[in-house]
Each structure stands twice: as structure tokens, then as C-alpha cells.
Amino acid sequence: MKIFKFGGASVKDAASVKNVTNILQSEGAKNTVVVISAMGKTTNAFEDVIDAYYNKLSTLSEKLAVVKGFHKNIMNELFEEDNAVFKEIDTLLGELDWFLERNTSSRYNYVYDQIICFGELLSTKIVSAYLTKIGVKNNWFDVRNFIKTDSNYRDAKVDWELTQSIISEKLDTSTLNITQGFIAANDTENTTTLGREGSDYTAGIFAYCLNAENVTIWKDVPGVLNADPRVFSKTTLLEQISYEEAIEMAFYGASVIHPKTLQPLERKEIPLLVRSFINPKEKGTQVSKGTRLVPYIPCFIVKKKQILVSISALDFSFMVENNISYIFQKLHDYQLKVNLIQNSAISFSVCIDNKFKKFDAFYNELKTQFKIDVQKDVDLYTVRHFDDRAIKDIESKGTFLLTQVNKETSQIVVNPK
Template identity: 80%
Template structure:
């Protein structure tokens, strides 16, 4: 089997959905499983709904209306008004309304997962219906009946044994299958999610469980570039990346490949292709066992809006194992992802993601035990296979607050000018 994954940009409007159909017709549809994300920026739109609902804002109704109209405008360009897909979408929107009316839980992460899933459910219903309309037979299924996880809402861990068993015994491999990325379910059938950008991971899960011949992630770029073209004007296509190198890049925050996607593929040596849905005839990038990097050039990874924290003991004692292990436990408890570590005798510095907005609570918890200095809104630049020229090119962008260099990688925390 082949696994294809189409992200939000590839299904953001009617023309792009038609293009997905063209890609499938060109590539062939037999023994293919297609994982699809929410349309366009709909994940952000659903997050707005979640926040309005959770905070009891009067903006909830208009934000729901925006989502409904967005999808129905796309449907209006693809279907006749009496097409059965309208009923399917109405049922999904009704389920969303039922949850908003009946939910009594105050747990934000739980509420988040029960609402956010409708982005993927809506997009896949619409794409599946359009493919059927133009004669591409396909089987739509709810991924929550196949991928099973624990109950760690918003960052659930896969129950591999159960997921493998279900996929092996339930999935019809001969058909073109259409399903959702990012979402799953726990043992009580509540929706869970695999972390932001988790649709790539969903593709990796199915590839592993099905012993797929390949995974292809269809993007609006030509493949994996050596730098983000939104940040750097001069970029180069990487034609080949080894699993090891790709995992390193993902660890440091390269956005084209989700960090968790690569491990299951590497275990079974399943190649991953990153190709352009705009120029689908191009080969793109291959991630597989073999040559580390082709061409072998410096690669730049940027993580914006980080928090740089410097922690020291109030009595100026050494920052040693017991202090550091305690701080790491707190970072874990508050879901603060560490992207850089540096320590000296009396201070310990970390650069973190604050994606769950829990840094302030972390600070309040630790400030009576440690002296904590921090700076929000900094950027973390990582350069793989750096040279002196590349380091200079980054430090010219602002004030370097912290620099760390090892054999293969340079990391610079920068406050922009």
C-alpha cells in the first residue's frame, strides 16, 4: 500500500480539492490510503471557537457561522444543492452543536479535542464526496475507530498493539481509503489528538501498521528545503535525506516533517517522499536509509516566539543534579518543551516553547525557590552543518542572547533588531 497525506493548504478551496483529485488520478488510486487535514486555516478557526466557548464569549455564534459558511461556500462550487453531502455536513455540524450544548467538563484539553476534530471530519467528508461524484470510488472511514490512544488530550500516545490489530483486521487494502489525520480516540471512545501537525504522524502510523511501500506528504513547496522560504530568500531543495538526518532536523523544529512521523517509518525502512501538489510531476525529496544529505549544505531551522529562561539558586549554590532534575520535572508538568539547554556552575538556561501558555504558572511555582530571569518573544535559530559564514549571517539579524555550538549543529537565541 501507499500512504498519501494532504495538508490544509491542499484542500483550502474548491480548486485545490479538484487538484487533489487530479493528483490521485495521475498517481493511481489502487491500494492507496489518503490522510487529509482540516481545510486551509480551519484548525485555527476551530481553536477560536474553542476559546470563545470555553470563555463564554459572545463571539461563539459568529465564529461557528464563519466555519459553516466557509465549508458550504466550497461545497457550492463542487456539488449540486441536492447532493447528499449537504446532509452529511449538517449531521456533523449538529454533532458539534450537541457537544457545545451538553458538555459539562471544564477540562480545557478535553474540550479542545472534542471540538477540534470536526475540522478533519468535515474536510474528509467533502473530499470523499467530490471524488465519488467525479467517478473515483473510495471508502471514507472515521480514523477514531482505528487509531487508539491513551487519554492525554492534545498530545495522546498511541496504543500500538491495539491500533495494529484493528488496522490489520478491519481495513480493506484494495480500495482507495480516505480518512482524517491528527485525531484518534481513547478506550472510552472520546476523541484525542496527536499534537499539532499530527496528520503526518497519522500517515506514519498507518504506514507502519500496513507495512506500506511508501508515504508521500503533498505540500505547497517543492520538497524539503534547507531553510524556510518565508524567512530566508535563498533556499535549496534537498533531494535526499537519511532517516537520521531527518530526525535531527525534526527534533530541532523543521516544520515540513513532524517529529513523531519518522520513527515508525525508520523501524520498517519505509521511504517518505515530500512532493509538491502544485507540480506533482516533480520528484521532490526522498527520506530513507542511505546517503545523509544531498546536496550536503547548511540547513537552517527557525523557531519563533520562544522564551529564554535563566534559573539560579537563591543562595548562589551550584546548579547540580537534584536542582536540575526538579526543574525538568516542573517543565514537564507544565508542558514546556525544551529546545536548548545550557548550564554553568550557578545557573541553568533553557529556551522553551510556550505553546500551551503555561510559562506564567511555571514561573509562579518556582519563583520562591529560584531566581528566574526570562525573556519572551525570542527566536531560536538552529544551523545544521554550519560554517563561520552561516553563523555570521544569523547574528547579523539581531542580538545574540545565547550561543551553543557542537560538532554538527549551532544554536543561537536571538532578539531581533
């Protein structure tokens, strides 16, 4: 049993869909579950739809037309006009329109999940139909009937026991299966989602429940690189990474592998392969039990647009446990992700990610009780297995504001040039 996952970039247009089908034919498609994300930037486009719908904007029909037109254009390149897939897609889009007309809930996260799921449903219907057209037998199924979660919309927790039971009993593993990533359902059959970039996690769930031979994530890169090629001019392909090392990299923000994906795979020692859909003959990277890192070189992880905050007591007293615990509670309350911590006797510094745009509210609450120094738009560089040369490479990126070093990892906050 093999699990393949194709992200949005791999199905961004008609040529990409054909490329995916070529890979499936070349790799051997039996005994395989293929998890597919929404096409191209469709998730972003659906977020625009959600924003317009929730805020009752006049641009809703325009945003919907963009999504519908994008998929229809791809279908027109792949199919003759009498293909049954056009009716199937119209039915799905009709379900979307029905929800927009009939929904009475004002809960944003609930509304988000009920709308965003259509990206994955549309993409998988199109890929499945094209495989059928070229003579590749396959089984499309709705993942919401198999992966069950709680009702924590936008970041749902998997009910592993129920999910395992359903997948084991109901899924025909002898054929090529096409399904959606990222989405699931709760016990009332409402759609839930597993968190942004959760399609990798979906692949991990199926691998765990089916005791798969391996999981392959197909990307537009050769595999896992030791650095982001958009930031560093020279990068190296990592051929092998241990589960432990991959989890460490994911914790610090490496974006190639979703953090939650690795945990179910590690429990059953199922290898994770990261391969290129552009050059599918190349081996890529394997994440598995064994050697920690091959080759053993510094690995760079960069988080842009961070905020460096230094907090101290107004009377210059020590920053002790009660102060720090209060600050952490407020960081949690305002959904500010902490990526670095450093404290001295009288100050406490954190480098945080303002993903949900709540920093100003956090600042306004704390400024009456503490002295707060803020530096916005800084970059956080994390270097695993650093050496002197690696640190020098970062020196060229800007002015060092804060450095923290342990045995294997150096974290440096930089004011970019």
C-alpha cells in the same frame, strides 16, 4: 500500498479540492489510503468555537456560523444543490450541535477533542463526495474506528497492537480510501487526538500497519528545504535525508516533518516523500535509509519568540544537581519546552518556548529562591552541519546572546534587529 497525506493548505478551497483529485487521478488511486486534514484554517476556527463554548461567550453562534459558512461555500462551488453530500454535512453539523447542547463535562481537553474532530470529518466527506461526482470510486471511512488510543486527550498514545489488528483485518486495501488525519478514539469510543499536526503521524501509522511501499506528504513547498524561505532569501531543496538526520532536524524544530511520524516508518524502512501539490511532477525530497544528506549543506532551523532565562543561586553558590533537577521539575510542571541548555559553575541558562503561556507563573515561583535574568522575544537559530559562512548568515539577523556548539550542530540565541 501507498499512503498520501494532504494538509489543510491543499484543500483550502474548491479549486484546491479539484487539484487534489487531479493528483490522485494522475498518481493512480488504487491500493491507496489518503489522509486529509481540516480545510484551510478550519482547525483554528474550531479552536475559536471551543474557546467560546468552554468560556460561555456570547460569540459562540457567530464562531459556529463562520465554520459552517466556510464549508457550505466550498460545497456550493463543487456540487449541484441536490447532491447527497449536503445532507451528509448537515448530519455532521447536527452531531456537533448535539454535543454542544448535551455535553456535561468540564474537562477542557476532552471537550477540545470532541469538537475539533469535525474539521477532519467535514473535509474528508467533501473530498470523497467530489471524487464520487467525477467518477472516481473511493471508500470513505471514519479513522476513529481503526486507530485506537489511550484517553490522554489532545496528545493520545496509540495502542499499536489493537490498531494493527483492526487495520489488518478490516481495511479494504484494493481501493482508494479516504480518511481523516489527527483524530482517533479510545476504548469508550470517545474521540481523541494525536497532537497538533498529527495528520502526518496518522499517515505513518497506516504505513506501518499496512507495510506500505511509501508515504507521500503533499505540501505547498517543493520538498524539504535547508532553510525557511520566509527567513532566508536563498534556500536549497534537500533531495535525500536519512531517517537519523530527519529525526535530528525534527528534534530541533524543523516543521516540515512531524517528529512522531518518522519513528514507525524507520522501524520498517518505509520511505517518506515530501512533494509539492502545486508542482506534482517534481520529485521533492525522500527521507529513507541511506545517504545522510543530499546535498550536504548547512541546514537552518529557526524558532521565534523564545525566552532566554539565566538562573543562579542567591548566594552565588554552585549550580549543582539538586538545584538543576528542581528547576527541570518546575519547567515540566509549567509545560515550558526547553530548546537549549547551557550551564556554568554558578549559572544555568535555558532557552524555552512559552507555548502554554505559563512562564510568568514559573518565574514568580522561582524568583524567591534564585536570581533570574530574563530576555523575552529572542530567536533561536539551530544550524546542522554548520560552517563559517552559515554562522555569518546568522550574524545579520541580530545580536548573539548565547552560542553553543558541538561537532555537527551550532545553536545561537539572537536578539533580533
